[in-house]
Amino acid sequence: MTGSYTVPSSEVPGYSAIYRHPQFKDGTQGNEFSKVTTLYELFLFTVENNPKKEFFGSRVYYPETDSFGKYEWLTTTDVAEVVDNLGAGLDSVFSTHAPELNEATGQQPIGILSINRPEWLLTELAAFRSRRYSIGVSDIAGVESAEYNINSADTRVVVCSMDKILRMLDRIEHTPRLKVIISMDRLDCSKPSIATQAFSAMTAALLKDKAESLGIVLLDMDQVIQMGRANPTEPTVPSPDDLCTICFTSGTSGAQKGAMLTHGAFVSATRGTYLHLAPKKSTYLSFMSLVHIFDRFSIYQQMFSWIRIGFFSGDNSRILNDMQELRPTIVTLIPMILNRIYDKVAAATLGANGIKGWMSRQAFKSKVKRISSGKGYRHALWDKLVFNKISRLFGGRVELMVSGATPLAPEVQDFFRACLSCQVIQGYGQTETAAGGLVQSRDDLSTNTIGIPAPGVDIRLRSIPEMGYNVTDMPCPRGEMMLRGQLTLRGYHNNPEKTAELMDGKWMATGDVVMVNPNGTFTILDRINNIIKSASVMWVEPSSLELIYVKHKLVSFVYLYGFERAHELVAIVVPNATTFAPWARTIVKNPEADIAELCQSKDVAAALTKELRQLASQHKIPPPAMIGAVHLEPTSLDQVNRDMYTSTMKIRRHMVNHHYKIKFKELYSTLDCITDPKF
Structure with missing residues (x-):
């Protein structure tokens, strides 16, 4: 199942034929999981079908030694209870302190500001319980970026880790509509985490005094959960047309834009990729920022089956140590990280001098040849002598590695296939499509391709004659990739001009120049603006x-x-x-x-x-x-x-x-x- 299906007689002047997934030629996703229409329903589906199974895991932190222990787990049943109580507690918080509905959406946003940790997803799922939607707040590019996220979405309540609170209070004049801050960490510091290192019960008390003096309500998540237990409410479940998140684009070509994504769009994106890849009983390490789409997409996609989500320890330098402790079966990474790992590992193996370098190069050539010929990912001799050591860096159990965001160099893709003895594939998606779009098939052993349209996604090319790219180019059509499907955004928040630029009727212009390969897969050539x-x-x-x-x-x-x-x-x-x-x-x-x-x-x-x-x-x-x-x-x-x-x-x-x-x-x-x- 390597190539896409070409819809007969679908060409029009200036545009290529329409391409679809070969098993879903009618452009739909079939009837499987048809009762799952929102991310909240997907969560309930996971809990119902996998009761009392390990679900959210985090490593125990020891502040005395600044070290981490084993993963401790919340089961699906535990998570469901927390989400229900936290959701009811948020109902009390909003009704008392921030009852206003957003004029543009008719719902209420809730901001989330922290590194990846269980509380991030617990907050988002609890928001879904009452038709609220998440605002991923990022301060990686600076505090002004976080304030922009909060203000542009008119956010009144923010849930964050303790280490973010003081800076928010110091600059509260820059977020004038913010009313409530909820700490993911206990304000009495009775449960240490990497975010509470600089705090004690005394300094945390000073935070509460400062918040009160500024007219900001400061609570912690445990307090909100207790509110929910004391005053339970019935869920107000979202519809497929309700917003589930406003996710801000990464800003590669200018100012960030808030992509409004509905539950229906996110479910379509995740269900389509799940139907294509069908991961089963996954163990997944969450460390790519949940503020952005890729990691959330990966998690929700795997929730159609059973997934154990282990969250990283919070320190990028310890990610490989987290992998060795968790031993994930699926890994999603961006090429920049893979390239850095490749540079170090390849230099120590393929680039080594003497017998070590010679043996590594022979092993790599032999393994790549074996994989490319379809004989499997294992090699009894070379795995034992060379590759098992590298595989153990990632925990030794990786079955599938998915790379996205930018193209992955062919030699890097082949290198990880050989080293990890697993499938390494590329995919394509944008914030505007909830990260869904195209993905390589598991049996596609080629490189330099982003695969084929996922189920429910239509792809076609638009000629760019002024650049010399035309859908009539032979033997491979070339042009700007256009995408159509339920997974596309509702629009950019408060930015109708940019929304109009993005859409061509029901087709979304991706801005990427692609080529349709002879086997029906797609290759990215570049961005139009580049x-x-x-x-x-x-x-x-x-x-x-x-x-x-x-x-x-x-x-x-x-x-x-x-x-x-x-x-x-x-x-x-x-x-x-x-x-x-x-x-x-x-x-x-x-x-x-x-x-x-x-x-x-x-x-x-x-x-x-x-x-x-x-x-x-x-x-x-x-x-x-x-x-x-x-x-x-x-x-x-x-x-x-x-x-x-x-x-x-x-x-x-x-x-x-x-x-x-x-x-x-x-x-x-x-x-x-x-x-x-x-x-």
Whole structure:
């Protein structure tokens, strides 16, 4: 089941045929799970079909040693009881302190601000119980971002971890409509967590005094649960057309936009992917921010079966330790994280010297060949000698790894297939589609593809003739991907102009340029806004080229820039920490030079430019897409300036261009470019 189904006679001028899932040719999702129409019903379905099974898990925290113990679990029955009491308690809180309905939605929003932990999902599910909807609040990009999320959705009640409260109170004038803050942690600090490290019962009491002086009601979650026990209420269940969340886009191309997603949209997105992948009895580590769509989508999708959700310990540096303790069976990651793990593990194995390196390379070649030929993911000899050690880093039980957000380099996808002896697939979705859309089939062993439409999703391409992409291109149609289905957003909150730009009738314009492969799968070429028109009137796709250039053993990251009067590109390059230094030291003839010093050398930059041009020639990259000059950056771009990445670790190209605009001008001046780039 690798390729998609082409709807006969569905082409119209300027648009390709419509593509659907091959098992759901009528464009529906069939009748399975038809009684599940909201995320609240999905939750009740999970509880009813899996009573008293482990559901939400978190690791015990020991503040004396700043360490974590084993996972402790709430069962499905426990979670249902907490959700019911918390939901009733929220009814009391809202009716007393924030009874107003949002004018645009007719419902009530509730903000959630914390890292991933059980209380995050408990709050969202309790909100669903009374037709409320969640506002994922993110402060990763700065406190102003969190305040923007709260204010733009007119949020009066926020549930957050204790470590967020003081800053919210200190800047309360920036969120003037906020009335209630509910702490996920006990305000008496009687149950320590990673969020209570800086607090004691005395300092927590000062928080309550400060909140009272500012006219803010400060409660903790246990108090709200007790309210619910004392004053139970009947659930006011949502309908499929009710909002379940306003999720803010990651802001890759400008200001965040609040995507209004209904229960029907979220159920359609998750049910479609579940019908395609059918995960059973999953154990899942939640650490990709729940503020955004991808992690929530992954969790709700697996709730159509039984899922154990273990939440990470709260420290990104301990994620592999969390995996080894939890031993997940399904892992979802973004390429940036996978690339970092790949760089370290591949350098220590494939890039090693001597017998270790030779054996690792032989093992990798043999394993990839075996997997590609359909003979299975296991190899008795090489797994025992090489790959089982790597697999144990992830807990040793991973059956399925799903990558999303941006394309995954083919060699990285093959590497993890070999190392983990499991299926590694890519998918495609956007905030505006509740993260649903397309996904590779489990039996698809190819790379550089996002798979086929999920059940219930229609895909077609729209020609972009001014860029040379046409649905009539042979042998592979190319154009902007358009998406239709119940999973699309209701619109952008308070932003009808952007909503109108997004929609073409019932079709949503994704902004991604794709190609339909001969086997009916789809490949992303680039974002429309990222594509560069060169001086030779050739359209250059930087994201696709970056995947080629980053294959060079001396680099770990490449960012390309060009403009319409330039005859070639320039690049920001972050070197590979393992391979670059020994190579560069031979050029500067200084065996003691550190990375920072090597990156400042013009001779090293020129030599690396030559290396990358040779790689480009091997891949038959045309001259306008070749690199003419590079700037070497000794650290990753998120360490240079955090604003160059979204909170979901997608690159903000406009921010990178702004940050390096002087450097780009300098690079082009070395190429004798007669016209300055425009920013």
